[in-house]
Amino acid sequence: MSSLVKLSKVNKIYSTGEISLQALKDINLEVKKGEFVAIIGASGSGKSTLMNIIGLLDHPTSGIYFLEGQDTSNLSENDLAYLRNKKLGFVFQSFNLLPRTTSLDNVALPLIYAGLNRPQRLEKAQRALEAVGLADKLDSHPSQLSGGQQQKVAIARALVNNPDIILADEPTGNLDTKSSEEIMKIFDTLNKQGITILMITHEKDIAKHAKRIIRLKDGKIV
Amino acid sequence: MEAINSALTAILANRMRSFLTILGIVIGVTSVILLISLVSGLQTFITSQIQGLGSNLLIVIPGRIGGARSPGGVQANRLVYSDAVNLRNRLQSEAQVSAAIQRNATLKHANKTDKGVAVFGVEANYQKVISIKITEGRFFKQSEADSSKKVAVIGPTVKSNLFGEGKALDQTIDVAGLKYSVIGTLAPRGAVFGIDFDNSIYIPFQTAQRQFGIDRLNTIYISANSADNVKDVQERAINLLQKRLSEDEFTVQTQEQTLSIISQVTGVLTAALGGIAAISLIVGGIGIMNIMLVSVTERTKEIGLRKAVGAKPSDIRNQFLIEAVTLSGLGGIIGIILGIGISLIIGRFFTTTIPLWSVVLAFGFSMLVGIIFGVTPAIRAARLDPIEALRHE
Numbered sequence: 001m002s003s004l005v006k007l008s009k010v011n012k013i014y015s016t017g018e019i020s021l022q023a024l025k026d027i028n029l030e031v032k033k034g035e036f037v038a039i040i041g042a043s044g045s046g047k048s049t050l051m052n053i054i055g056l057l058d059h060p061t062s063g064i065y066f067l068e069g070q071d072t073s074n075l076s077e078n079d080l081a082y083l084r085n086k087k088l089g090f091v092f093q094s095f096n097l098l099p100r101t102t103s104l105d106n107v108a109l110p111l112i113y114a115g116l117n118r119p120q121r122l123e124k125a126q127r128a129l130e131a132v133g134l135a136d137k138l139d140s141h142p143s144q145l146s147g148g149q150q151q152k153v154a155i156a157r158a159l160v161n162n163p164d165i166i167l168a169d170e171p172t173g174n175l176d177t178k179s180s181e182e183i184m185k186i187f188d189t190l191n192k193q194g195i196t197i198l199m200i201t202h203e204k205d206i207a208k209h210a211k212r213i214i215r216l217k218d219g220k221i222v
Numbered sequence: 223m224e225a226i227n228s229a230l231t232a233i234l235a236n237r238m239r240s241f242l243t244i245l246g247i248v249i250g251v252t253s254v255i256l257l258i259s260l261v262s263g264l265q266t267f268i269t270s271q272i273q274g275l276g277s278n279l280l281i282v283i284p285g286r287i288g289g290a291r292s293p294g295g296v297q298a299n300r301l302v303y304s305d306a307v308n309l310r311n312r313l314q315s316e317a318q319v320s321a322a323i324q325r326n327a328t329l330k331h332a333n334k335t336d337k338g339v340a341v342f343g344v345e346a347n348y349q350k351v352i353s354i355k356i357t358e359g360r361f362f363k364q365s366e367a368d369s370s371k372k373v374a375v376i377g378p379t380v381k382s383n384l385f386g387e388g389k390a391l392d393q394t395i396d397v398a399g400l401k402y403s404v405i406g407t408l409a410p411r412g413a414v415f416g417i418d419f420d421n422s423i424y425i426p427f428q429t430a431q432r433q434f435g436i437d438r439l440n441t442i443y444i445s446a447n448s449a450d451n452v453k454d455v456q457e458r459a460i461n462l463l464q465k466r467l468s469e470d471e472f473t474v475q476t477q478e479q480t481l482s483i484i485s486q487v488t489g490v491l492t493a494a495l496g497g498i499a500a501i502s503l504i505v506g507g508i509g510i511m512n513i514m515l516v517s518v519t520e521r522t523k524e525i526g527l528r529k530a531v532g533a534k535p536s537d538i539r540n541q542f543l544i545e546a547v548t549l550s551g552l553g554g555i556i557g558i559i560l561g562i563g564i565s566l567i568i569g570r571f572f573t574t575t576i577p578l579w580s581v582v583l584a585f586g587f588s589m590l591v592g593i594i595f596g597v598t599p600a601i602r603a604a605r606l607d608p609i610e611a612l613r614h615e
Binding site: 055058081082085086090100110112118161 | 527531535
């Protein structure tokens, strides 16, 4: 299996004035195509920082991040935007759907930046929503949906542009147990279909769905 | 097109706020179009009035207009009737000459009064020099003028103020204390900027001189017999008048020169009024900038999300810039509709004309304001750090 995400000696130091905080220490990590990896750790352990770096939203202070073998160190803002659009799919704890916007348009959002025309976008968005079981909620606004349904819309949005990897940051953090289970079932199914998933969580039950668990403590993999 | 659609969606999400934001632009564009339509209406009206007098016409007025040495103050009027008589005798074969004086007076008939009426004392040949239309009755004759008869030809406003719907012909009116009999009424000429050209009467020159005790002339009209010798007549008239008067004491002007002075004056007026109206467009632009900055802050999370799913900084910048320009363009369109509408309503009372360039200018300027004042909030949005933005509540 080929390497999808590879971090080599990645450090992240936040410095505000005289105080500096090392959020990540010499992280070496490799995620292969088709894996389902959970990153667990207490709050402040550096999980989110790691996720942001893998999601190309943040840069390491030192070390190299290879995405599909490509060194991402010297990419421009526009190149990063392109990679986020084509290769990555984000699922957030707080769903981050646009209010007053239908499920269909929310899911179609990444496709605007992929340069697809509106009919193509809506068709793909509809298929993605059908895949997560929301075929009957195409025209609902987020405020008309339950938390679990909103997260399914967000997953559909992450899937819509056929990403290489889905990055989920505490995807069940705002959900009850029943909805959490539904969401995890979707992730299991997606993984079975061959989609790589990298998930942050602090719940052991949720982490169990992953095939590999990485523990972070004080910015180090333990 | 799609970008404009989504901008409209965002604008409509906050209807009241958007409306208040574009109000400044609406008022600016409305006033630009309205003021320009009034000024150019004024110009059209005056131009048609002047052209209606005939292109062969020359006017002699006291004082100097448009010279290099323009007078520092109001000069004493030295133009007298003998100057007109002199011109008439010398230009006999080439032109008609007619002298005129003017006073404002209050007119009365029965229990009705008409204030601020322009009373023109003119000679019997006035009609040959200036084309005025009589709708009822007649103009006065040379014999009536020679014998200083108290006869008057009245304008339509005077007629309706003093007689209403009733008969005016052969009635007696009181002009500043003396009785005149009405022998004719004039066709309407119109009004502009509140100046009513129809609130006037014409009485024989000698009669007016005697009643008001005036010996200085307001105007001497010279009508050249053919268009070809207008310049020639002008030159000769200047030479004749210079025998008695200094060149600062009178102006002989052709219609062409009068028109060019008017277009200069209205040009300055247009620029001044348009400029004042344009200031409100700038104020409107500041309003748009303010609300776009608020909008960027409110939608920080949306911006973060859009970046996370692949929006380039330029995509975000364009989105907010298009939104600002759509706002100001919307204000421009509403302003144009209002401006044209109000101008058409005012057009029932005064002449107004809406030149196409004023519409294009007002709309273009409102779009420009949207770009200028939209660019700062848009760049701010484009530069947001996606992690910070996503964390924003």
